Structures are given as structure tokens and as C-alpha cells.
Amino acid sequence: MTHITGRWVRSVLALSVTLSLSWLSSAAAHAFLVNTLPRAGARFTEAPQELALQFSEAVSPRSAQVKVRALQGGPLEVRELHPGADAQNLLATLPPLKPDVYVVSWQVMADDGHLSSGEFAFGVGAGGAIPGVQDNVDGVPLLWVTGSALLLVGLALALGGWISERFVWRKQGVPRAWIGVGAVLAVLGSAVHLVALAGSGPRATSVILTSRPGVAAGLALLAFLVSACLTRGRFRGWAGLPMVGGALAVTWQGHLGNAETFWLTPLGLAHLLLAAVWVGALVHFGQVTWVRRNVAWSDALRRGAWRYAKLAAWSVPPLLLLGLLLAWSQVDAPGDLWTTRYGQLLLAKVTLVLAALGLAVLARSRLVPARTAQPLRLARLVLAEVGTLLVILVLSAGLVNATPPRALTAANILSAAPPIGPAVRAADQAGSLSVYVLAAEGDLRVEVVQPTGKPGDRTRLWVNGEAPGGAFTLPLRSCGRGCFHAPFGWKPGETTVRVKATDPEWPGGTAEVKLRWPPGPDQTAQLAQVVKAMKHAGTFDVTEQAPRSLDPTPHTFPLTAETLAATDVYVGGGAEDVREVGRDAQGYTVLSLFVPGSSLWYELHVDGHRRIRRERIVGPGYGVNRTIEYPQLLEDGSP
Template sequence: MVETGGFLLAALAVFLQRDAWAAVPLSAVLVAEALRAHPQTGHPVTGALLTFVHLVAAALWGGTLVHVLRARSRPLLIGYARLAAWLFAVVVATGLVSALLLVPFSDLATTSYGQVLLAKLVLVAAASALAVTARRHLKRHQTPRRPAGIEAAVLAGVLALSAVLTVLPAPAQTDPSLPFAPPADGPVVPAATRAGEIGISARASAGQLVIDLTAPATGERADERYELAATFADPRGRSRPLKLRGCGTGCFYAPVPWRDGTSRVTLAASAEGWTGGRAGLTISWPPRPADAELREAVTEMKSVPGFTLHELLTSNTTLGLGNAMTLHTTGERFLASDPYGSGTAPVSTRLPDQNGHRRIAVAYPAEHLQLTLTLDDDGRVLHEILAGPNHLITRTFVYPELAEGH
């Protein structure tokens, strides 16, 4: 609305033969476009300033050229030639920086925005070549009307392509952040780990993967304070980077076409003020509910009169798995403090057997908590890994008959 009003007021000023008055509404047009254009969306201050300077220089370049051609004055052409060199440098410099903010090199030739931008750059290069030709004509005391006229036509083409760019979505904007994670479609396969001081919990469901990062103190942390890069390897070993989208504070979403078998996700996580690092998740697809196995494990553990628990606890995996602790307890007492002690969980799924033992994953998404349990033939827990927002706990269970070698 501001731009439309500015153009109308400028036209009115020209109609009333008050050309100088048109400068004010046209300046408002430039400011409004700087606030509306693509670069400011990701870089509010820098992007708007770049667009404003770019538009001012481009308007002076094209407008002055048209005025000089109409005047047909050699001294005016000479003065314009000096000015055009500076204007060209400003237009190209600000245009290139804006393009780098908007379009990754990998998307330059594969997206509509990148292709139109390349066409615009070709026309700008052609206009610069024509400007150089016109300058040579001036040095030879010739009137450079023909190359200058073609230059004006080419700049009109540049203007047309610029108009097209304003309505095309920039590659950096094609995957904007989501207000929240998409809901799971069907059963879920949970996975969790820790990278340095950052807790990682993931939920794999049909066609998607949602990953939550949690630092020891969340408080007023903003989305951009968490950073995550992910590489996906399918069961056949084919690897590719995942295109992640934000879905809230510390939340990242990626579409993933899961294949039957075991897929691996390699992560590099960081959060401002905390130690990050690399970590890996294993996703076994398709989901296989493990409610019965979880109930069986809880029932068997409640009947255990006593066992020895060896535990490692760490809040920073870059320092190792923590110091070892040993505890003698009963099954019922242990279950009273463990999340799955009731025998139920929001999410439970079977994992591939390991060394002949059954494994299940139990998750509590609201608490960003997940446990991986390895069960013996009787259904008792042999090994447990608990990944939570602030700690990674590794537990080994030794029962009396195992300790005696029977």
C-alpha cells in the first residue's frame, strides 16, 4: 500500500510539474520495498539496508541513462559515464551479497529463483559490457547513442526479471520454520542419545523424523540458539544430508522415507553456552509394539529378591560415560524409582535382538526421556540405557545366579 501510494503521489507531482516533490514519495517506495523484499526476512537490518542501497543505485543508473539519452548532450554523457561506473559497482556488490544471503550455490541452477537470478546476472553483465563500449565511444569523441540505447533496453529487462524475483520464493524461504512439530502418523519408533551436554530425543513415524534438543537450562532460549545438522543412511548404506526445519525451541523436523531395516542418523548438535558434539541414532523400521514385553519385564523384575546394579552417569559425553557406581537393591525397590515401573509407557517398540537377547525401547516424549532395555530369557532386565534431558545413564544388572556362573 505504501509503494502504490508513493507511485501515485510521484505521478501526481509530475502531472503538476513539481518534479522535485516526487523525490519524497519515491524514497518512501524504496524504503517500503527494502522492508518487503526477500533479504530482510532472514537478515532484518542487513537485508533491508542492502536492498535499499541496491535499489537506489539501480534507479539512478537506469533513470539517469534514460534522461541522458533524451537530452542528447555530449557533456552530459561524459558526466554520466563517470557516475555510472560507481553506480554499477554498488549495484553489483549489493546484488551479489543479497544473492549469497538468499540462495545457496547448490540451489542456484536447480530452483526457479536461482535460474531467474542467473538470467538477471547475465543481463547485468551484458549491460556492463554495453556501458564499457559506450565509454570507449566517448573517448573516441563519438556519440554512443546505439550502445547506450541498447544498454537502456537491457536494463529494462533486468528490471523485469527483478519484478519476477519479488514474487518467487527464495530457496532459503521454501522451508520456513514450523510453529510446532507435525503429529506422528501411526506407530512411533523412539531413539535418544546425548551429544556433549545436549540431550537428543527423536521420534520416527511414517514419512518423518522429529528431533528435540535440550540443554541443561532451557529458560528463555530462542530457536536459533540451537543448531543441528543431520546425515541419514538408509538400510542399503546410501547416505544423504537431511533437510531440517525448525518446529519450536530446540525442535527439528525432516521428511524421511523410511525403508524396512535399520537406518542410521548421524547428528552434530550445538547450543549456545553449552558443549555440543556428534552423536548417532539407530532407527529400526517398521515399528513393532512391545507392550507385552514391557509388562513381562516389570512382572519378572518385581519378583527379583535382590541383585547388583552397576551404573555410569554423565551429563557431558565428551568427558566419557561417567564414574562407576555399584548398588545392591531389590527388583521392586528399583522399579519404584524407574519410569517404566508401572508396566506402561506412551511409546514402546521392539528393537532387533542383540547377542541373542530381546531389546525394547520405551519412551516418554513429554519428558524427552527414553530407555533401551535388554532382556534375558526370563524377561528380566540385563542392561539399560536411560537418555534424558540432563543425563545419560548406563546400567548393568547382575543377578545372584549370574554372578555365581550358573
């Protein structure tokens, strides 16, 4: 029995590790909004007449819901919602729009049956602040999780129990496996998925009857129902066959059934079947050991334990290989483990897997001395492990409905949304890359722009610094094209932020900025006074230096107010986050501002006559320091 016990324990250990990777691969695809017309956050002088939405995956037009409302009014009628050039695009006709800010709310069902929703805004005319892009793709829908949990647990109990009855215990007078209970749970899980699909849009019947998720959920329900009926009579030995068909329908219903790579579907099916067989067989083994807990080891129990160990040993290699093959690329960065719902569920699951490992080690230490006595300790440990693994299945149901971090990163290709609430910015260069750091309530955002003006989509960042509360290091997540952010609790005072940036196309480096919190009042009116004063400044001398350019030598040249207006973009309007950030050593007022359309950040040092004495400019691929000298001023401030 020592040999049998050792094999059984090794199988349990290996499969417990495997479960930490299980079901990662079947994480559901969500339809991300990747492009819009009108563009999110844009402002138009003429009202757009058409609405176009582009998603990362094919969506069902019948289930789509798009609503438009005015911030200063009520909902508007959206007419003729129909597919665009392909299944990833939706088009609609907008009614005539008056000057206002308009919010577009959308909800779509991806081709795998999972819902995504969100909203964005655009403006017509000059008034009103435009809200940012919001979506719920990082959420975990409770109804879908409930259905998936019932399906996974039911499939494991039914299919694994059926395999255990027929091939492990072989009618040796042991308790029957819970095949019927598992089949009923699987039926309920499929029914819950159908209910979720029915609530996905106004044409629920059409969605269920014509979409792949609806047809697959219906076929799965039928297969599991047939299996449940077979368990009640003399055809119990055939109950597992419809279960395999139901598992195929479940795989086809999910993301792997919609995979562009054809071999992912059979691999996903094999992965699901192997995991279900092992968990269900372990549950049945727990039933047997618990019923026989007060009986000494018998030859029948030894033979059953040996066959179970053999089944587990044969299941380990393919299950482990498939788990690694299908799951290795789901997490984009270590920080995603605690900053995303997917990562948090994964951490909880791994914690339980470690608990299962502990139970397996404990079982090994107690199995050997208990093998000649009553197997009560073994029964208790096996049941504890069964309970742990069933909880892991429930967490797996959350994982298959959560969006993997890499999917979030890949699909967030909208430009960064405007910050919510007051914000202050600073900028610097990191090699050839321009780095813009934004401080908003509870959030630190970094945007990267290449010298070409394009966002740094493939840039990698590392952020650390010193705050009034001490040093910090932050893991970042994507918030749009070339945009990265992390939750951050700003403390009153000055915070130094260092950003190390690397990019496969451009030389990187380290940028360092200083941000003062909290942001002061908006100083757009003061900036307007500066612009007015500079327009009457006449001719002045400018000393300009680009410290990180090929020619860092300072150059001095005369400049007129008209020329300055042509080079300083904010003179024409459009500046955001205009803040007073302090005073310099000469007592000049320091203003910080950002022009988003041109990715230009300015730091202006303004004297008592509202004239710029120094300015720092960071734009795509360059950083410039300027010092301005004026002719002798008269007492009234005029030259």
C-alpha cells in the same frame, strides 16, 4: 567514447552485483506464534478456561481471527477476543470443554500489514492423538507479492524515468520516459495492498483506517495518483516529487517502518530510491538506444550516455553499502538457501543477476567496436538487461514478502511438535549434551537438551551418516526450541546418523545412533506386559555404568521392583514411539521408547519372560547402561 563506454560498463557491472543484495533488507516482518496457553501439545485433566496467544511482533486485534474446533465435534464459540498485557498478546475466553482434542486456528496481521496464520492443538482428558503445531509463516502470499511487484516496477519506471528525463537527457529530442505508466502501476500496487488488508479480518474498514499499514498504503496510493495526474500536463517536471512521498509511505508501510532502530527507516528509504532511480534510468536508456538503433552515434547520444554513466557511478557506492548493511544477516545457514522459500527466491534472483553480469560483459566486448557504427548491438543488449532486471524486481517482490530464514529460526521458540505418522527414536550423548534423533516419514529430526533440562537453543549441529542408499550430509533448520530437522528419504534397513554438536554454554561432541526403518507397529501393549512382569520380579542385581561420566567404572547393587518403578519413568506411563527395533546377539527383543515430559529415551532388551535384561537410558546430561541379573528362574518363569 572509449572512456565513456568503460565507465558505463563498470557501472552496470557493479550495480548488477548490487542488485543481488537489493531489497533483502525490506523482507516483511511476520507475527510468529511464540507461546500459547494452553501449551501446544499439552493434555489437561481439567479443561482450561482461557486462551492466550503470544506473538513475536505486535499484532492488530481488530484483524485477529481465532477459532477453536473439537476433533470429534464442530466449531466452538470463542468469546471476548481482546489484547493482553501488550500488543503482542491476545486473550480469549473458552467455553466449557468436554474430554476431546481441540484445534486452535489463528490468523493475525502484524503491525506491518503482513498476515500470518497457523494452528495448534491441546487435549482434555486421556483420549485421542494431539496434532502438532503448524503455521504458514514460511509462505509467500500471492496478493501481497502482486502488489509489491507492481509497486517496485512502477516506482522504478516513474521515479527513475523522471530523473533520466530531467538530468540525463535534458530534452534532447529523445523519447519520453514511461513516467505515467510507472505511476499507474504504483497506484495499482497500492490498491492491491489495500485489498489484501481488507481481506485480513472481519473489521476491514477499521484496519485500513487505523492501522499503520492501512494508512501508509492509502497515503502511497494518493501520492502515486497525484504523480500520475501531473505527468499529463505542463507540470510533468514536478511529477517526481509525489513519487518520493509515495516511496516514503511504502517504506513506512513495511517492516523498516516498524523497526525498533530508528535509523533503519531512512536507510531503507534511501536504498529503495537509489535502486528505483538506477533501474528506471536504465529502462529509459534502453528506450533511447532502441529508437536510435539504426542511427550512427551522435554527440547528443554520447553526452546522454556519459551523464547516465555518471549517474550510475554515483549510485553504486551508497546502494552497495546500504544493501550490505541491511541484508547481511538475513540468511542463517547455507542450507537455508534451498530449504526455505526465501532462499529459493534468492537463488533464482542471484541466477538472474549472473545473467545480467553476462550481458554487461558482452556489452563491453561489443561496445568498443560498435561505437563508431550504428548502436544496434548495444540497444539489443541493453534491452535484454532491462528485461532481466525487471524480472529481478518481480523476484524482489517475492523476497520482501517471504520470511527470512533467520527470522524463522529466531521465532520458532515453541517446543517441537509431535511427529506426524509412525516414528522411531534413538539417543546418545554429545559431550555434556543429550541428542535425540527421530525418524519419521520424509523427515529426520534432532532434539538437543542441556544437562539442566533446557533445550539447546544456541546449539549448532552438523549431521552426516550412512544409509542403505549411501553416505549423506544434511543441512538442518530449526523446528522449535532445541529442535532441528531436515527432509530425508528413509530407506528400508539400518541407517547410522552422526551428530556433531557445539554449544556456547556446555562441552559438545559427537553422538552416533542407529535407526531401523520402517518403524514397526506400536508396542505399548508389550511394554505394559514388561512393566507388569518387572513389578513381580522381586529383588535383582543391577550393574550400572555411565561411560561418559566422571566415574565410568561399573557398579553393581541390588534393586527391588519398587525402586525400579521409581527410577524408570515409563513405568508410570507417558511413553511415546514404543517400537520393537530388532533382536540382540542373545536373542532378546529390543524395544525403543521415549518419555517426552522428562526427555528420557530408553532401549530395553527383554527376554522371553518379559523381563528387562539390559537397558540403555539417555536423559538430560547423562547416559547410563544397565545389566540386570535375576535369581535362578523356574520353568514357569517365577523365581
